[in-house]
Amino acid sequence: MVRGGIHGFLSYGLYVISACVALRIRHWAHSPIIA
Known part of the structure; x- marks a missing residue:
């Protein structure tokens, strides 16, 4: 039971x-600057 959990x-x-x-x-793909 523990392992399954x-x-x-x-x-x-x-x-x-x-x-x-x-x-x-x-979000990065849509942002103009990729951090």
């Missing part, structure tokens, strides 16, 4: 991180 937490964390990165890249 940790696996689910990690997969959810990776999903959130990937979503945030995608939003940042999209």
Whole structure:
């Protein structure tokens, strides 16, 4: 149970991180200056 919970937490964390990165890249692509 613990291992399954940790696996689910990690997969959810990776999903959130990937979503945030995608939003940042999209924002940078639309911004005139790429930092």
